[in-house]
Amino acid sequence: MSRQQSxxxxxxxxxxxxxxxxxxxxxxxxxxxxxxxxxxxxxxLFTLTYGAIVSQLCTDYGRNFVQINxxxxxxxxxIGVRLIEDFLARTxxxxxxxxxxxxxxxxxCAFKIFLxxxxxxxxxxNNKDAFSLLIEDNPLSDxxxxxxxxxxxLWYSNVLCGVLKGALEMVQLDCDISFVSDxxxxxxxxxxxxxxxxxxxxxIPIGEx
Amino acid sequence: xxxxxxxxxxxxxxxxxQRNFSDTFASKLNSNDFLIIxxxxxxxxxxxxxxxxxxxxxxxxxxxxxxxxxxMVGMESSNPQQNRNNNLPVKLGSFKGPxxxxxxxxxxxxxxxxxxxxxxxxxxxxxxxxxLKFVALSSNVLANKPASQIGNMDKGKAQNLASQVADNxxxxxxxxxxxxxxxxxxxSLEMPIKSELFDKKVKQMVGNLS
Amino acid sequence: MxxxxxxxxxxxxxxxxxxxxxxxxxxxxxxxxxxVNILVFQMLINEIIPLxxxxxxxxxxxxxxxxxxxxxKMEVTEGEESLSTVVPTYNTKDIIPSNELIHELSELKxxxxxxxxxxxxxxxxxxxxxxxxxxxxxxNNPNLQFKEMDLLLIMKFICRDxxxxxxxxxxxxxxxxxxxxxxxxxxxYQPIREFCIEENALKKxxxxxxxxxxxxxxxxxxxxxxxxxxxxxxxxxxxxxxxxNNDIPDTTFAKGxxxxxxxTTQNNQ
Numbered sequence: 001m002s003r004q005q006s007x008x009x010x011x012x013x014x015x016x017x018x019x020x021x022x023x024x025x026x027x028x029x030x031x032x033x034x035x036x037x038x039x040x041x042x043x044x045l046f047t048l049t050y051g052a053i054v055s056q057l058c059t060d061y062g063r064n065f066v067q068i069n070x071x072x073x074x075x076x077x078x079i080g081v082r083l084i085e086d087f088l089a090r091t092x093x094x095x096x097x098x099x100x101x102x103x104x105x106x107x108x109c110a111f112k113i114f115l116x117x118x119x120x121x122x123x124x125x126n127n128k129d130a131f132s133l134l135i136e137d138n139p140l141s142d143x144x145x146x147x148x149x150x151x152x153x154l155w156y157s158n159v160l161c162g163v164l165k166g167a168l169e170m171v172q173l174d175c176d177i178s179f180v181s182d183x184x185x186x187x188x189x190x191x192x193x194x195x196x197x198x199x200x201x202x203x204i205p206i207g208e209x
Numbered sequence: 210x211x212x213x214x215x216x217x218x219x220x221x222x223x224x225x226x227q228r229n230f231s232d233t234f235a236s237k238l239n240s241n242d243f244l245i246i247x248x249x250x251x252x253x254x255x256x257x258x259x260x261x262x263x264x265x266x267x268x269x270x271x272x273x274x275x276x277x278x279x280x281m282v283g284m285e286s287s288n289p290q291q292n293r294n295n296n297l298p299v300k301l302g303s304f305k306g307p308x309x310x311x312x313x314x315x316x317x318x319x320x321x322x323x324x325x326x327x328x329x330x331x332x333x334x335x336x337x338x339x340x341l342k343f344v345a346l347s348s349n350v351l352a353n354k355p356a357s358q359i360g361n362m363d364k365g366k367a368q369n370l371a372s373q374v375a376d377n378x379x380x381x382x383x384x385x386x387x388x389x390x391x392x393x394x395x396x397s398l399e400m401p402i403k404s405e406l407f408d409k410k411v412k413q414m415v416g417n418l419s
Numbered sequence: 420m421x422x423x424x425x426x427x428x429x430x431x432x433x434x435x436x437x438x439x440x441x442x443x444x445x446x447x448x449x450x451x452x453x454x455v456n457i458l459v460f461q462m463l464i465n466e467i468i469p470l471x472x473x474x475x476x477x478x479x480x481x482x483x484x485x486x487x488x489x490x491x492k493m494e495v496t497e498g499e500e501s502l503s504t505v506v507p508t509y510n511t512k513d514i515i516p517s518n519e520l521i522h523e524l525s526e527l528k529x530x531x532x533x534x535x536x537x538x539x540x541x542x543x544x545x546x547x548x549x550x551x552x553x554x555x556x557x558x559n560n561p562n563l564q565f566k567e568m569d570l571l572l573i574m575k576f577i578c579r580d581x582x583x584x585x586x587x588x589x590x591x592x593x594x595x596x597x598x599x600x601x602x603x604x605x606x607x608y609q610p611i612r613e614f615c616i617e618e619n620a621l622k623k624x625x626x627x628x629x630x631x632x633x634x635x636x637x638x639x640x641x642x643x644x645x646x647x648x649x650x651x652x653x654x655x656x657x658x659x660x661x662x663x664n665n666d667i668p669d670t671t672f673a674k675g676x677x678x679x680x681x682x683t684t685q686n687n688q
Contacts, residue, residue: 037305040454052546060474078517079462086387092314114456170339205340206255207321392613394465397518404615
């Protein structure tokens with residue numbers, strides 16, 4: 001029995017391949033290349049399917065928008081816990097060393113690969129435990145207009161919060177995720193806030209260090 | 210590399226997938242044996258991580274964890290005769306071919322068990338960031354050849370290459386897992402994989418490898 | 420069903436070359452449109468069934484405590500100020516995994532309840548179908564000449580364009596008796612391609628997959644409604660069928676799907 005990583009790789013020297021190491025490639029390039037190699041679908045079809053789901057929820061919940069927000073979040077969570085595996089299999093990105101790196105991965109890789117947008121990372125908290133994503137050109141809400149009664153309660157794209165929550169939880173990051181503002185509500189911009197509560201250290205797979 | 214068995218172990222050490230591809234040693238084991246093997250691998254993996262000397266961890270830089278991309282491992286067109294259509298994008302589930310990925314990558318498994326050699330078999334482990342372990346048992350044995358046949362350096366090289374091939378291959382099994390298991394809405398996370406389609410796909414890829 | 424013909428075989432050969440270039444242009448145009456990863460779309464579609472089931476459960480619970488609900492509503496109207504300022508934090512432990520909801524649906528004994536869930540799924544499909552035809556009409560699709568579009572052309576439009584847009588492939592076979600009955604057969608229905616089937620539990624598994632055929636049923640009805648055939652005129656049923664031959668790789672779902680569409684046209688004459 002031998003623990004391969006410890007001894008023989010040192011001897012044979014795998015150093016020749018460091019030039020193409022993913023560590024040296026920018027996250028933006030990684031995101032773009034994987035986007036190019038993904039099967040795609042018309043964004044408008046996606047938009048209107050999501051719209052049909054939200055509208056069905058409105059019918060069923062009799063415009064109880066707080067409940068609808070929760071429902072969208074839960075649906076997103078169920079997507080996120082599965083989608084993360086796909087993201088990791090495609091990118092094989094190493095674990096982020098801090099939240100700043102995580103924010104870059106979410107914006108330049110995750111959003112890029114799945115929705116072909118790269119939200120700006122803004123509004124860092126002083127102790128760097130929270131940031132916002134400025135979502136422009138949100139493919140979920142293209143051409144959407146909210147009815148008046150939904151304007152101050154419905155977070156139309158709340159599914160995104162759920163997806164991020166589920167995905168981050170699977171890589172052992174416990175975060176609070178919510179929308180702060182949405183253009184659909186008449187706000188200046190669409191801002192999604194991610195706050196790291198704690199790293200679930202006990203759940204990080206042994207062997208990663 | 211001839212693969213005898215593929216195992217997938219969930220983050221709590223439970224066996225969620227096991228398949229033998231030939232009827233050598235592994236086929237003599239029953240499903241209960243495999244459950245025990247899975248949890249043993251899970252534990253030994255963790256122990257290995259804890260006994261890695263700190264000095265070793267510090268002197269090693271990231272170079273060791275970079276797995277070079279080895280083209281077309283386990284893919285159909287690894288046969289050069291069929292390679293003509295290489296420029297056309299092949300559909301690999303939701304991945305656009307010809308291959309599942311095409312750049313070198315960093316192993317998430319830094320201090321855990323990665324390869325285990327015996328005089329009967331070699332075992333390779335690939336662990337994901339979510340704690341899944343993809344395990345391949347191969348009948349190719351490198352450990353026991355006399356040093357006169359292959360020089361020490363060559364042996365190391367061969368082991369290293371085999372390990373890299375295994376990492377490339379197991380990452381692809383992970384990709385297939387995403388397409389066939391994660392997208393199966395009936396699948397319950399952490400539970401045994403029953404998808405026949407996944408099974409067929411894995412079998413195909415193992416077949417391509419040998 | 421006598422005298423079924425397959426209208427796919429008879430092409431309009433006369434204008435083939437000009438159609439080709441139009442097709443090419445259309446394809447280029449299509450490619451220039453905004454895209455998202457097909458995965459997120461598939462994941463979203465897969466969530467429609469568990470969502471509809473979860474809704475049914477919650478609404479039922481809400482009905483059961485209707486009395487207490489009324490009381491709480493009164494409280495809400497009194498204390499409005501907290502509504503939009505509170506940042507919601509959801510306990511993810513309480514979220515029921517989608518696969519559990521799907522299994523629960525397939526084991527539902529109460530037919531009335533089952534139908535309510537299915538109606539919800541169909542209705543979401545219906546809304547998508549309804550808007551989808553608008554979307555396709557406005558993209559200058561050369562396959563569409565709505566001036567003289569009869570039912571057969573509309574069905575061809577569904578088979579070709581709607582299906583292509585949704586699933587990246589056409590319906591494999593369209594059959595009709597020319598009296599309002601159509602069979603749209605898809606031997607490799609894309610959304611369930613990755614679904615697993617255990618041969619020893621075929622019946623149970625098919626019951627699980629069945630609800631996933633209701634979304635496209637809704638879509639077909641939605642498209643027809645947007646082109647003048649209202650919900651009430653159209654009956655659409657989806658059933659599993661065996662494939663006639665084995666030219667489809669075995670890494671796909673074991674069954675084909677047949678959509679039986681029946682249209683009563685008396686209002687449209």
